[in-house]
Amino acid sequence: GxxxxxxxxxxxxxxxxxxxxxxxxxxxxxxxxxxxxxxxxxxxxxxxxxxxxxxxxxxxxxxxxxxxxAPFSEQTILTFAGASTLAGRLAPELAQLYLRQSGADEVKVVPGAGADEFSVQGIFFAAKEIRKIEIQGRGTQFGFMALKDGQCDVALAAHRLSPVDARSMGGNAITGESEHRLGMDAVSVVVHRDNPVKALTLDQVGKIFAGEITNWDQVGGPSAKINVFALKDTFATRGFFESVFLGSRPISPDAREVDVQSQLPEFIARDLWGIGFCSITLAGPCREMPLKAGADSEPVLPGTDSIRSLAYPASRSMYLYVRGDSSNVHAREFIRLCLSDAGQKIVGKFGFVTLGELAGTAAAETHVSGAQQAASNLPSIFRPGAPSVLKAPAISGPLPRLVQLDGEVVPDGTRKAVLQEYLDGVYGAERLPIVFRFQSSSLEPDAQAMQDAGRVTAMMKEPANAAKAVILVGFSDSVGDYASNLAVAVKRAEVVADMLRSRGLRNITVLAAGEEEAVEPNESRIGRERNRRVEIWLK
Structure with a gap:
């Protein structure tokens, strides 16, 4: 038949x-x-x-x-715009999940005109309706502008919205409910799988991309010209990479620019002497280069533990933003889905560090910093299981120079008093991979802090942690004088302490190290943003 x-x-x-x-x-x-x-x-x-x-x-x-x-009606229920790191693969997958959970009988992804542009369509046969979620991956700043102009419902961001950009949106556009951390990513330095160089220092990476190192034999490899690949300057990933590795230096004009992030690792995979950078979620066909803070430091690869503890220097958070004055119910429901277990499972599927992993207790980090190494025998007592005693060894010898943005050099005597109190307080403690962050000149924690406070509270109420004390340590950037920054750091730690106390925690100690222990140079906006933080330790 x-x-x-x-x-x-x-x-x-x-x-x-x-x-x-x-x-x-x-x-x-x-x-x-x-x-x-x-x-x-x-x-x-x-x-x-x-x-x-x-x-x-x-x-x-x-x-x-x-x-x-039987013509079907069509409506666009959501529009996303922003970071290609999110728009290329993760956002379409999350959009499909949202439409399926909304009852779609079928879901399909239709590629758009650009490399990271898609229309995700849910087909509802009984209602004879097609609901669309449109995605445009043209960069984080494009997403912020689209959110400002009302051209998108959700901005996909590879960095936080700056206070200046937030104010420029006017009115109640950006509120405490606008920002949502989706997970963490890292920017990997990638090379060909057969490249024999075992590791690079941060300084060497900067010099390679600035064109100051041009041959692999200058970094311990064979004599071969280094072929540098870089994303175009419209990518937030490039701006972040430059802030971490190059400072004020530009990327070499000899670098081959790539305008689709997913293609960059493909070029490297075909070039034995190529080097580039991309999100860890795209580095698959290449080898990720281990990085060292200095020639004598241990190399660090990007991974869950090194990213959430910020031990890997190019770690960053990924965000979703919605307008506070938005009336689109789908936008709020989509955010809820992304933060749920089902949504976070997809976030992890693509290689991002999930919120659950960020809040995990199994990987509480021991922490040995430059200032701590100045104290005699200090590294040995920061090992897991070290005895909890009252005081750390006294800091001896000169400290690395601390120069303010205005050129003032902070005296060692002043700094040692601050550092000693800090070291005594965290001596024998373990640092958790959770960091509370603040805006410049502000005592208001970011939106993520409320969620993190809830996770910390739940963790501390577990029987295994019942006898442990919480130690909060406030840090600052270097905008302003040393004493004022120390005072602000104390106040920020107190704000976090109040958040935890309001949730029923009582055994809390507040310390501050101010400008000390900067995790990034203060010369860049991103560096200052990462230095304004409150760390949490358990003892």
Whole structure:
């Protein structure tokens, strides 16, 4: 027999048929049965023919399924714009999950005109409706501008919205409910899998991309010209990379610019002497280069532990932003989905560090910093399981120079008093991979802090942590004088302490180290943002 589909337009739109037979009792497999049902697939824009029932002797004939045009209404329920790191793969997957959970019978992803542009479409046959989620991955700043102009519902961001940009949106556009951390990423330095160089220092990476080191033999490799690949300067990933590795230096004009982030690792995978940078989620075909703070430091690869503890220097958080004055219910529901277990499972699937991993207690980090190494024998007592005693060894010898942004050098005597109190307080303690962050000149923690406070509270109420004390340490950037920054750091730690106390925690100690222990240079905006923090330790 033969089954045909008419009209031809319906067949081209995806019209199909299948045979369903009757149920059989246990026994030998015979022909499919005595009764057959020919079913026709639902496709958008057409009403499917009714099923056709055939008896066994009727299967030699011809069956024609005639579809009737039934126009489906279409509506765009959400628009995303921003970072290609999120738009290229993660956002379409999350959009599909949202539409399925909304009841879509089928979901498909239609590529757009650009490399990271998609239309994710949910088909609702009973309602004869197609609901669309449009995605444009043209960079974080593009996403912020689209959010400002009302051209998108959700901005996908590879860095936080600056206070200046937030104010420029006016009114109640950005509120405490606007920012949502999705997870963490890192920017990997990538090379060919067969590149023999085992590790690079941060200084060497900066000099390579600035064009000051041009041959692999200058960093311990064979004599071969270094081929530098870089994303175009419209990418937030490039701006972040420059802030970490190059400071004020520009990327070499000899670098080959790439305008699609997912293509950069593909170029490196085909070039034995190439080097570039990209999100860890895209580094698959390449080898990620271990990085060292200095020639004598241990190399660090990007991974869950090194990213959440910021031990890997190019770690960053990824964010979703919605306008505080938005009336789009789908935007709020989508955010809730992204932060749920189901959404976070997809975040982790693509290689990002999930919120659950960021809040995990199993990887509480021991912490040995430059100032701590100045104290005699200090590294040995910061090992896990070290005895909790009252005081750290006294700091001896000169400290590395601390120069303010205005050029003032802070005296060692002043700094040692601050550092000694800090070291005594965290002596024998463990640092958790949770950091509370603040805006410049502000005592208001960011939106993520409220969620983190809840996670810390839940963790501390576990029986294993019942006897442990919470130690909060405030840090600052170097904008302003040393004493004022120390005072602000204390106040920020007190703000976090109040958040935890309001949730029922009582055994809390507040310390401050101010400008000490900077995790990034203060010369860049991103560096200052990362230095304004409150760390949490358990003892």
């Amino acid at each position: 033969q089954v045909s589909i008419a009209p031809q337009e319906a067949a081209q739109a995806g019209g199909q048929w299948r045979v369903v037979s009757q149920w059989q009792a246990p026994g030998e497999m015979q022909d499919a049965g005595n009764i057959y049902l020919v079913e026709f697939r639902d496709i958008p824009g057409w009403e499917a023919p009714a099923p056709v029932m055939l008896k066994k002797g009727e299967t030699g004939g011809r069956v024609e399924g005639v579809y009737i045009p």
